[in-house]
Amino acid sequence: MMKLFIGNKAYSSWSLRGWLACKLSGLPFEEVVVPLYDEAWEKRREGDEFAPSSGKVPILWDGDDIVVWDSLAIVEYLNEKTGGDRFWPTDPAARAMARSMAAEMHSSFAALRREHSMNIRRIFDAVPPSQAVAQDLARLMQLWAQARARHGGDGEFLFGQFGAADVMFAPVVTRLISYQLPVARFAEAYMRAIIAHPWMQEWIGGAQAEDWVIDRFEMPPQTA
Secondary structure (H helix, E strand, O other): OEEEEEOOOOOOHHHHHHHHHHHHHOOOEEEEEOOOOOOOHHHHOOOOOOHHHOOOOOEEEEOOOEEEEOHHHHHHHHHHHOOOOOOOOOOHHHHHHHHHHHHHHHHOOHHHHHHOOOOOOOOOOOOOOOHHHHHHHHHHHHHHHHHHHHHHOOOOEOOEOOOHHHHHHHHHHHHHHHOOOOOOHHHHHHHHHHHHOHHHHHHHHHHHHOOOOOHHHOOOOOOO
16 A cells, blocks of 8 residues: 655645646555654654655655655656546646646745745734735636636536645645635635645644644734
């Protein structure tokens, strides 16, 4: 059975992506939650199971010799392992857009990540976003609008059915909600669909049940 190491469900956005990818694969996997930044963190991340990723999570082991880290790499590995029909749209144009959007999410939106860390257990008071975050939000709305208009069809998600692109953007949805960031009206339906998804509800339930608190992720946003 595959084994997926993840961080705290309340805070670890990349862990959420890896976990959703495993759920989307339909394959059985063992989930191992590793508390981030506790007293044993530095020693734990030096262990053999974490060495390939330099201690970062998520990290997926498939048997004793196959190891995959980085959420997007986990998506692609599981896509291959399941025959290539679960993660990306079948239409070539939709698939190209979905992969491009996933890659942009993976490498961009630095201000949004930096100024609004994921905390799935909190709803903070709304404050005006910084100019850099406002630019990230505008780009996010542009991407979502294009995907929904071109390839959303009758489905609730970016490309109709829940897929890899939604896996990559799901933690962003939680940030938008936690910090009450401004979004276009059309985006609200997509955000509700993400949060209502059974896998997201399972993850949120796990986050609510955690005892760990990391103070730096509990700080309210600063006024722009």
